[in-house]
Amino acid sequence: MIRIALDAMGGDNAPRVEVEGVAQALRELPPGFLIQLVGRTADIEAALKAHGDVDRGRLQIVEAPDVVGMGEKPLAAVKRKPRSSIAVGLGLQKRGDSDAFLSAGNTGAVMAAATLMLRLHEGVQRAAIGTLFPTAVHPVLVLDSGANVDCDARELVGFAHLGSVYVRDVLDRPEPGVGLLNVGEEDEKGNAAAKEAHQLLKQATGIHYVGNVEGRDILAGECKKGRIDVVVCDGFVGNVVLKFYESAGRMFMGMIKQAFPDVLGRPEAKRLFKFLDYSEYGGAPLLGAKGVVIICHGSSPARAIMNAVRVAAHMVESHVDQDIGAELAGGSAAR
Amino acid sequence: MIRIALDAMGGDNAPRVEVEGVAQALRELPPGFLIQLVGRTADIEAALKAHGDVDRGRLQIVEAPDVVGMGEKPLAAVKRKPRSSIAVGLGLQKRGDSDAFLSAGNTGAVMAAATLMLRLHEGVQRAAIGTLFPTAVHPVLVLDSGANVDCDARELVGFAHLGSVYVRDVLDRPEPGVGLLNVGEEDEKGNAAAKEAHQLLKQATGIHYVGNVEGRDILAGECKKGRIDVVVCDGFVGNVVLKFYESAGRMFMGMIKQAFPDVLGRPEAKRLFKFLDYSEYGGAPLLGAKGVVIICHGSSPARAIMNAVRVAAHMVESHVDQDIGAELAGGSAAR
Numbered sequence: 001m002i003r004i005a006l007d008a009m010g011g012d013n014a015p016r017v018e019v020e021g022v023a024q025a026l027r028e029l030p031p032g033f034l035i036q037l038v039g040r041t042a043d044i045e046a047a048l049k050a051h052g053d054v055d056r057g058r059l060q061i062v063e064a065p066d067v068v069g070m071g072e073k074p075l076a077a078v079k080r081k082p083r084s085s086i087a088v089g090l091g092l093q094k095r096g097d098s099d100a101f102l103s104a105g106n107t108g109a110v111m112a113a114a115t116l117m118l119r120l121h122e123g124v125q126r127a128a129i130g131t132l133f134p135t136a137v138h139p140v141l142v143l144d145s146g147a148n149v150d151c152d153a154r155e156l157v158g159f160a161h162l163g164s165v166y167v168r169d170v171l172d173r174p175e176p177g178v179g180l181l182n183v184g185e186e187d188e189k190g191n192a193a194a195k196e197a198h199q200l201l202k203q204a205t206g207i208h209y210v211g212n213v214e215g216r217d218i219l220a221g222e223c224k225k226g227r228i229d230v231v232v233c234d235g236f237v238g239n240v241v242l243k244f245y246e247s248a249g250r251m252f253m254g255m256i257k258q259a260f261p262d263v264l265g266r267p268e269a270k271r272l273f274k275f276l277d278y279s280e281y282g283g284a285p286l287l288g289a290k291g292v293v294i295i296c297h298g299s300s301p302a303r304a305i306m307n308a309v310r311v312a313a314h315m316v317e318s319h320v321d322q323d324i325g326a327e328l329a330g331g332s333a334a335r
Numbered sequence: 336m337i338r339i340a341l342d343a344m345g346g347d348n349a350p351r352v353e354v355e356g357v358a359q360a361l362r363e364l365p366p367g368f369l370i371q372l373v374g375r376t377a378d379i380e381a382a383l384k385a386h387g388d389v390d391r392g393r394l395q396i397v398e399a400p401d402v403v404g405m406g407e408k409p410l411a412a413v414k415r416k417p418r419s420s421i422a423v424g425l426g427l428q429k430r431g432d433s434d435a436f437l438s439a440g441n442t443g444a445v446m447a448a449a450t451l452m453l454r455l456h457e458g459v460q461r462a463a464i465g466t467l468f469p470t471a472v473h474p475v476l477v478l479d480s481g482a483n484v485d486c487d488a489r490e491l492v493g494f495a496h497l498g499s500v501y502v503r504d505v506l507d508r509p510e511p512g513v514g515l516l517n518v519g520e521e522d523e524k525g526n527a528a529a530k531e532a533h534q535l536l537k538q539a540t541g542i543h544y545v546g547n548v549e550g551r552d553i554l555a556g557e558c559k560k561g562r563i564d565v566v567v568c569d570g571f572v573g574n575v576v577l578k579f580y581e582s583a584g585r586m587f588m589g590m591i592k593q594a595f596p597d598v599l600g601r602p603e604a605k606r607l608f609k610f611l612d613y614s615e616y617g618g619a620p621l622l623g624a625k626g627v628v629i630i631c632h633g634s635s636p637a638r639a640i641m642n643a644v645r646v647a648a649h650m651v652e653s654h655v656d657q658d659i660g661a662e663l664a665g666g667s668a669a670r
Contacts, residue, residue, distance in 0.1 A: 071521065136586050149518060149526045183484060183574040186406065191484045191571050215578030219586050236526050237572045239518040241579055243550030248580065251471050251554050252587045255610075259603035260595060268594035275590075 001034050002316045004309055005089040005098040008039030008047075009067040010105025011305075012298045015039055018104065019047035021305020023054045028306065033313045034058040036098055038089040040065060064088035067105075070298060074108030078116065086110055090117045093291045100292035100312040102283060104300045111147050114289040123328035126151070127288035128159045128235070129295055130166055131242050132281055137221035140228055141167055142181075144235035145242045145284060151234035153196035156180065157204060158328075162287040163230035164207045165327050169320040170285075170311075176229035177222075179213030181237060185223070186212070193234065201232075206327065215241070249276035282307030285315060287324065292316055336369055337651045339644055340424040340433040343374030343382075344402045345440025346640075347633045350374055353439065354382035356640020358389045363641065368648045369393040371433055373424040375400060399423035402440075405633060409443030413451065421445055425452045428626045435627035435647040437618060439635045446482050449624040458663035461486070462623035463494045463570070464630055465501055466577050467616055472556035475563055476502055477516075479570035480577045480619060486569035488531035491515065492539060493663075497622040498565035499542045500662050504655040505620075505646075511564035512557075514548030516572060520558070521547070528569065536567075541662065550576070584611035617642030620650060627656055 006022060008015040015037075022035050037044050041063045048054060066084040068077045078087060086109055092098035094117050103110045107129070115127055128144035143159050144151065151159075160178045167176040180198055182190045187198065189212060201209045210226040217223040218231055218241070233241075253276050256269075263269050274280055282304060283296035292315045296308050315321070341357060343350040350372075357370050372379050376398045383389065399420040403412045413422060421444055427433035429452050438445045442464070450462055463479035478494050479486065486494075495513045502511040515533055517525045522533065524547055536544045545561040552558040553566055553576070568576075588611050591604070598604050609615055617639060618631035627650045631643050650656070 073523070136589060146518060149524075149529075181575060183481060183571055188408070189484075194484075194571075215575040215580075216582035218579060219582045233575075236518055236529075237575055240516060240550040240568075240572055241576060244553060244576055244579065245550075245583065247551035247554045248583045248587075252583075254471060255607055256591065259607050260598050260601075263595050263598060266595075272590055272594050 002032060002100070002313050003036060003098045004033055004100045004102065004312050005036040005038055005062070005092050006309070007085045007089050007101070007103035007105050008037045008044050009064070009085040010103040011296065011300050014104070015043050015047045017300065017302050018305055019044060019051065020302035021309070022059065023051035024302055024306040025309040026055050026058055027053070029310055031058070033309070034060065035309070036060045036062050036092060038062045038064050039085040062088060062092065068109045070106050072106060072109065074106060074112040077106065077109050078113045086113050087117070090114055094118055099316045100294065102294045102296060102308050102312055104296035104298055104305070107146060107295050110293065110295055111286060114286055114291065114293045118289045118291040120288050121290055121325045121328050124162070124288040125155045125158050127286050128162055129284050130163055130287050131284040133218055133245060134275055134281065135219045135221045138229070139171070140218055140221055140231055142218065142231045142233065142238055142242065143287065144233065144238050146235045146239035147286065148235040151193060153193050153200055156193060156197035156232050156234070157200045158288070159232045160201055160204065160207050160209070160230065161328055162324060163232065165324045166285060166287055166320055167229045169318040169323055170315055173229055175208050177210045177227040178207050178230040178232060179210050179217060179223065179228045181231050181233035182212040182214065184212065184214065246278050249278070252276065279304035280307060282311040285311070290321065290325065292321055337367060337435070337648050338371060338433045339368055339435045339437065339647050340371040340373050340397070340427050341644070342420045342424050342436070342438035342440050343372045343379050344399070344420040345438040346631065346635050349439070350378050350382045352635065352637050353640055354379060354386065355637035356644070357394065358386035359637055359641040360644040361390050361393055362388070364645055366393070368644070369395065370644070371395045371397050371427060373397045373399050374420045397423060397427065403444045405441050407441060407444065409441060409447040412441065412444050413448045421448050422452070425449055429453055434651045435629065437629045437631060437643050437647055439631035439633055439640070442481060442630050445628065445630055446621060449621055449626070449628045453624045453626040455623050456625055456660045456663050459497070459623040460490045460493050462621050463497055464619050465498055465622050466619040468553055468580060469610055469616065470554045470556045473564070474506070475553055475556055475566055477553065477566045477568065477573055477577065478622065479568065479573050481570045481574035482621065483570040486528060488528050488535055491528060491532035491567050491569070492535045493623070494567045495536055495539065495542050495544070495565065496663055497659060498567065500659045501620060501622055501655055502564045504653040504658055505650055508564055510543050512545045512562040513542050513565040513567060514545050514552060514558065514563045516566050516568035517547040517549065519547065519549065581613050584613070587611065614639035615642060617646040620646070622659065625656065625660065627651055
């Protein structure tokens with residue numbers, strides 16, 4: 001049985017939305033997992049009242065009296081609050097009592113706590129958040145999408161390895177193409193970190209590097225030099241592009257609704273809106289720490305929580321964490 | 336009569352597309368301007384054969400035998416080719432024989448040549464490319480959108496001033512709101528340059544600074560703290576987001592065409608597709624150099640060239656160049 005710990009106190013509407021997402025997950029997803037709801041027991045029990053049908057046999061509550069606020073400084077908060085839902089949830093995994101941790105709370109705090117408590121795999125300089133961008137062809141993993149605002153060239157190369165293993169294991173694509181996000185495809189393009197990373201990536205083994213890619217290539221899923229499955233960038237540009245994309249989807253959705261109100265009932269419209277709705281895609285994996293950690297939007301609706309549970313279970317099943325450990329420790333990144 | 340010099344040799348399909356765009360501009364735009372086509376006379380004349388109806392009284396050809404290629408290193412190419420269409424076109428403006436220069440050629444070369452030949456306004460550290468992002472509310476000027484991949488905090492503050500004057504003069508908005516593109520709204524967010532720029536912008540006079548803005552706020556045209564007319568960022572992230580947005584527009588357009596083929600003939604569809612088509616918006620102003628310079632996509636169709644001519648004429652009429660000089664030299668940026 002896969003044990004998934006969920007930060008019940010994380011999101012903007014915690015614990016109501018988290019509990020609702022868990023209830024959906026237990027009802028709708030294939031069984032084989034149990035949920036460990038981490039947070040203030042009384043608050044969680046109160047929220048559970050709205051879901052009398054939930055399968056309590058696959059649901060545990062783990063008490064954690066403290067909460068890290070969205071505005072708190074991550075590292076300081078993690079150190080000051082060892083009994084926060086984030087620290088308690090990751091502690092379960094550290095002790096081998098849980099297989100995955102999900103949170104819609106303070107992203108920086110989750111990242112800092114995961115790095116401190118689970119530690120990074122050998123050969124990994126920094127953990128990165130990977131986000132799947134939906135495209136018209138195949139989803140493209142963009143990392144880092146927000147964990148690290150300043151990245152040097154070696155860290156960017158590390159992200160290329162992390163992303164490759166994730167796409168191979170979790171998305172079942174045997175030889176993922178990796179692009180470095182840049183302002184042009186030529187060798188001399190980019191800021192200092194991108195120029196150096198481009199040279200390092202050209203020589204790297206164990207990844208299929210297609211070269212510099214531009215903003216327009218992400219959604220194309222390919223460039224002149226080949227197919228793109230993974231796009232590597234620092235967390236500043238990754239975060240900006242991710243949030244921009246979500247807002248563009250909302251804007252286009254609004255425009256379609258206004259321009260063509262008569263088509264909204266059609267199945268094609270439902271498919272298109274589902275494509276544009278980020279809550280369909282669940283959370284984003286934090287890659288590089290020893291373990292399975294998924295970060296969700298603070299504003300995640302219940303459906304996004306449920307989908308994050310699905311992704312977490314699949315990550316555990318696919319052994320992506322072990323494979324990252326094997327690949328980066330003995331393997332190509334260290335060479 | 337406003338004199339607009341146009342690099343006939345710049346774009347991917349030069350001079351054919353440039354000449355076609357000029358013919359359209361002379362036919363469709365309000366008069367009051369003349370065009371100086373700069374490039375190889377024989378090639379330009381050959382391309383003009385397809386446009387027998389063009390008003391030759393408002394069209395001059397200025398010979399420039401050399402061309403800067405798209406792949407050439409900007410500064411080296413500008414210095415090595417003083418008779419390139421870029422250098423000759425900007426030379427006209429430098430000598431007072433032209434009021435504006437347009438090019439769909441090598442962006443770096445246009446920027447380098449403009450900086451060297453026209454020089455920067457006093458108080459300007461670097462020129463920046465400003466791109467208008469269409470949104471559901473009002474177009475938002477994003478700068479720098481590609482000229483400078485590494486920017487320090489003072490340069491970002493300079494972009495805030497340049498963008499404010501442009502939006503005030505050319506878009507007629509009296510008090511433009513300026514946001515600094517960042518990964519969160521809080522003071523402590525961002526990389527080193529963004530953190531410092533945020534503090535400097537909070538103290539800056541002569542601009543209406545609304546604060547840090549996120550990727551999602553650009554298309555919203557506002558954030559919690561107010562309306563956003565100008566978004567300031569370094570040219571790396573600006574270029575990535577710009578190209579990403581263009582590709583997102585194309586992707587959504589393709590999805591609508593596939594999902595709802597029966598609506599494509601409607602006026603609402605035409606309006607929506609026009610909104611999503613970047614060639615409707617003309618070129619992007621290079622701000623900070625003394626003069627009027629507009630940079631177009633290398634792949635600009637004739638319609639984009641025509642729209643860039645329209646924007647250039649409006650920039651000259653609105654005296655944005657003089658106002659930038661006055662504001663930054665005596666004014667707020669120097670304080």
